[in-house]
Amino acid sequence: MSDIALARSRVHVRHGSNIGQPLTRRDGVLKVTGAAKYAADHNPPGMLYAVLAVSGIARGRVAFLDVAAAKAHPRVVEVITPANRPALAQDPDEKSNPFTFRLDLLQNDEVRYANQAIAVVIAETLEAATEGATLLAPRYEVEPARVGLDAATSFVPPAVGVGNPAEVHRGDVEAGLAASTRKIAATYETPPQYHNPMEPHAIVAAWDGDTLSIDTPSQGLALAQGRLAGLFGIPPENIHIRSPFLGGGFGCKGLISGPQVLGAIAARAVGKPVKLVLRREQMYGPVGHRAPTRQTLRLGVDDSGKLMALDHRTKTMSSTFDDFFEPASDASHTLYASAAIATSHEGIRADIGTPLAMRAPGEATGSVALESAMDEMAHACGMDPLAFRLKNYAEVEPISGKPFSSKALRECYRQGAERFGWARRALAPRQMRDPDGLLVGWGVGTATFPALMFAGNAKAVLRHDGSGVMETGAHDMGQGAWTALAQIAADALGLDLERLEFRSGTSDLPDAGIAGGSAHTATAGMAIHNAGADAVARLADLATNDERSPLFGAGNAGVIARGGRLFRRDDESRSESYSDILGRAGLAQIEGHGTSAADPAAQSNYAMHAHGAVFAEVKVDPDLGQMRVTRLLGAFAAGRIINPRMVQSQLQGGMIWGVSFALHEQAVIDARSGRTMNANLAEYHIPVNADVPSLEAILVEERDPHVNALGIKGVGEIGITGTAGAVANAVWHATGIRPRKFPITLDRLIESRGA
Ligand code: MOS
Numbered sequence: 001m002s003d004i005a006l007a008r009s010r011v012h013v014r015h016g017s018n019i020g021q022p023l024t025r026r027d028g029v030l031k032v033t034g035a036a037k038y039a040a041d042h043n044p045p046g047m048l049y050a051v052l053a054v055s056g057i058a059r060g061r062v063a064f065l066d067v068a069a070a071k072a073h074p075r076v077v078e079v080i081t082p083a084n085r086p087a088l089a090q091d092p093d094e095k096s097n098p099f100t101f102r103l104d105l106l107q108n109d110e111v112r113y114a115n116q117a118i119a120v121v122i123a124e125t126l127e128a129a130t131e132g133a134t135l136l137a138p139r140y141e142v143e144p145a146r147v148g149l150d151a152a153t154s155f156v157p158p159a160v161g162v163g164n165p166a167e168v169h170r171g172d173v174e175a176g177l178a179a180s181t182r183k184i185a186a187t188y189e190t191p192p193q194y195h196n197p198m199e200p201h202a203i204v205a206a207w208d209g210d211t212l213s214i215d216t217p218s219q220g221l222a223l224a225q226g227r228l229a230g231l232f233g234i235p236p237e238n239i240h241i242r243s244p245f246l247g248g249g250f251g252c253k254g255l256i257s258g259p260q261v262l263g264a265i266a267a268r269a270v271g272k273p274v275k276l277v278l279r280r281e282q283m284y285g286p287v288g289h290r291a292p293t294r295q296t297l298r299l300g301v302d303d304s305g306k307l308m309a310l311d312h313r314t315k316t317m318s319s320t321f322d323d324f325f326e327p328a329s330d331a332s333h334t335l336y337a338s339a340a341i342a343t344s345h346e347g348i349r350a351d352i353g354t355p356l357a358m359r360a361p362g363e364a365t366g367s368v369a370l371e372s373a374m375d376e377m378a379h380a381c382g383m384d385p386l387a388f389r390l391k392n393y394a395e396v397e398p399i400s401g402k403p404f405s406s407k408a409l410r411e412c413y414r415q416g417a418e419r420f421g422w423a424r425r426a427l428a429p430r431q432m433r434d435p436d437g438l439l440v441g442w443g444v445g446t447a448t449f450p451a452l453m454f455a456g457n458a459k460a461v462l463r464h465d466g467s468g469v470m471e472t473g474a475h476d477m478g479q480g481a482w483t484a485l486a487q488i489a490a491d492a493l494g495l496d497l498e499r500l501e502f503r504s505g506t507s508d509l510p511d512a513g514i515a516g517g518s519a520h521t522a523t524a525g526m527a528i529h530n531a532g533a534d535a536v537a538r539l540a541d542l543a544t545n546d547e548r549s550p551l552f553g554a555g556n557a558g559v560i561a562r563g564g565r566l567f568r569r570d571d572e573s574r575s576e577s578y579s580d581i582l583g584r585a586g587l588a589q590i591e592g593h594g595t596s597a598a599d600p601a602a603q604s605n606y607a608m609h610a611h612g613a614v615f616a617e618v619k620v621d622p623d624l625g626q627m628r629v630t631r632l633l634g635a636f637a638a639g640r641i642i643n644p645r646m647v648q649s650q651l652q653g654g655m656i657w658g659v660s661f662a663l664h665e666q667a668v669i670d671a672r673s674g675r676t677m678n679a680n681l682a683e684y685h686i687p688v689n690a691d692v693p694s695l696e697a698i699l700v701e702e703r704d705p706h707v708n709a710l711g712i713k714g715v716g717e718i719g720i721t722g723t724a725g726a727v728a729n730a731v732w733h734a735t736g737i738r739p740r741k742f743p744i745t746l747d748r749l750i751e752s753r754g755a
Helices: 028-032 067-072 126-135 173-178 221-232 258-270 328-333 363-380 385-392 409-420 481-493 520-544 578-584 600-605 644-664 718-735 746-754
Strands: 048-054 060-064 076-080 117-123 139-142 168-170 182-190 202-208 211-215 239-242 274-277 293-301 307-319 340-350 439-450 456-463 468-471 500-503 559-562 565-568 571-577 589-596 609-620 627-637 695-699
Touching: 048 126, 048 258, 067 076, 067 126, 076 126, 076 258, 117 126, 117 258, 173 293, 173 307, 173 340, 182 363, 202 258, 211 258, 221 239, 221 258, 258 274, 293 328, 293 363, 307 328, 307 363, 328 340, 328 363, 363 385, 363 439, 363 644, 363 718, 385 409, 385 439, 409 439, 409 609, 409 627, 409 695, 439 627, 439 718, 456 481, 456 520, 456 578, 468 481, 468 520, 481 500, 481 520, 520 559, 520 565, 520 578, 520 589, 565 578, 571 578, 609 644, 609 718, 627 644, 627 718, 644 695, 644 718
Parallel strands: 048 274, 211 239, 307 340, 468 500, 627 695
Antiparallel strands: 048 117, 060 139, 076 117, 168 340, 182 293, 202 211, 202 274, 293 307, 439 609, 456 468, 456 589, 559 565, 565 571, 609 627
């Protein structure tokens, strides 16, 4: 990748620092010219094609597969079923820790959800493998599928999200409601949603003895390596995963999925490289998704409009065989002050693939209900919904009682409102029309997302020729991680970007943690920052202890690194190049190592979040109920901005997913069969350009000294959180109809109007 030309934007270039510059993507040219090789673009010599046969039922067992017919196909090489699947070192149903999710790897003939793998057909061509899979013509013993949130008795899950308690409260909500002068109770429903990255899961796997090399997209290389090592009973270092480019992920590539492992199993079974690519409809089952929710909010306020009680209850579902519960109610932990807050979750088990993290899990679903309820309450009080939010804005994090590590939310509200023109909004609904007679509505939603950080590692090298290398096994999902992380690396090493080789995207490099939880830039970035500082410190030791150096005696803290030179801090006329320092010491290079981890002291003293305020304008046809978002503006405070171009793009992308949540996305499950009826991109609607005409993300300046030394917060997921509620509230403002079921489709608007 060192040959990628670094394109620089002509605007806002800040000299002397790589961080903060709006560079374009380092990999952009490769991607738009087709030179970037994605996993499925690999075709090693002798490669065979594997195709999954998947279950057409949601519950029961596979009674018969016509393996003989498939094997009789002249170009089919092998058919793997539970009867002949090579043994694994670990039971795929073993739950070694709460974050190891059970996989379907042909361990038996049981069917637990539709689109579960029931066989793998390997052939010389994709067409033959596809035909072979069809020839299997499965027969099933079918049991009735349990579908929907009322399919089974509910229970309190052991945990929600990633290890959060299912029930949390502070103060007495019932007493708070009793003491309130105004109360509302409202229920909101959100549908199942699927990740739908442009690139489906794909793997090209090749074994050499007990060494496995694979090309597959991954948001967490070391996690994938560890999972495969356990399943195959080989050391993790025997597994080499290449994942330089991901065609999107949204969470579904965070953990290696069953189909990817089946690709590696297939390659081992036939002793040849094998390619396995999921068809779009096969993504609706085995790779995680967002479960549906039904959320009930009860709010109470006093005479002045101050929140006295906030109760947020969520009902959601997991699969019959594993635990992941969408932590929607947790959204009420972090935004609004209330004397009493209670959040709770209940779950049921249904015949679906296990839900997993998808695009702001919990925050997206929970904030749409919370922001809708806040809007309802504001209007019940006759208050402007922005003023109502400002009145109830939390000075300290409501549930934990910790102060926020930085408080830029008010500024987000202020800048967003001003730019949007919020002051001109009519208070009551159905007051605004455009020249064509369309109803116009304006809505606001608060955005929030925790500023997380995981453990990461990086290695830095400064070379005698004045160049440098930074290595970390990071993941570019399309968000621009390579570009932003290389900017951090260049600053950390005191090099011009052109002299830096940034190596990333394979499991052979130091573990950079997971590209999830919007924490990748902070996690990998801090490891890079520390590795660079370590290398520079070693170099400074050489120079400042050497009488022949102009830096002699300056002390390690007395020098600064810039442009491939060390300078005396107190006298910048005295400097020396990295090359000269290394040359005199007779060294070809010097190395530095860095790790990153959240600071436990800061974590226990502060609540850490990114914030934002999103403003939406919608136009609604009064007769047909047809809705369009015509303007969307978000103001976000997300710590130090490494690359404003990438960050704006991330925030805008998140906002588009917010529009999608509000108006488009839903998987429709057939109540009789348990199958997804719209498991394709033609009928599973997402916004296209025409759905999002004007989109703007304002970056509100924020210096947060507590999150990490660089002040980095995440921006990957926050955009969706305020937007879905803002759009829903704008629809209400246009029509007077309060959306309670998502997505807000026109039939739902028209139905409510008739009611
Ligand atoms: Mo994300 S849903 O943290 O990849």
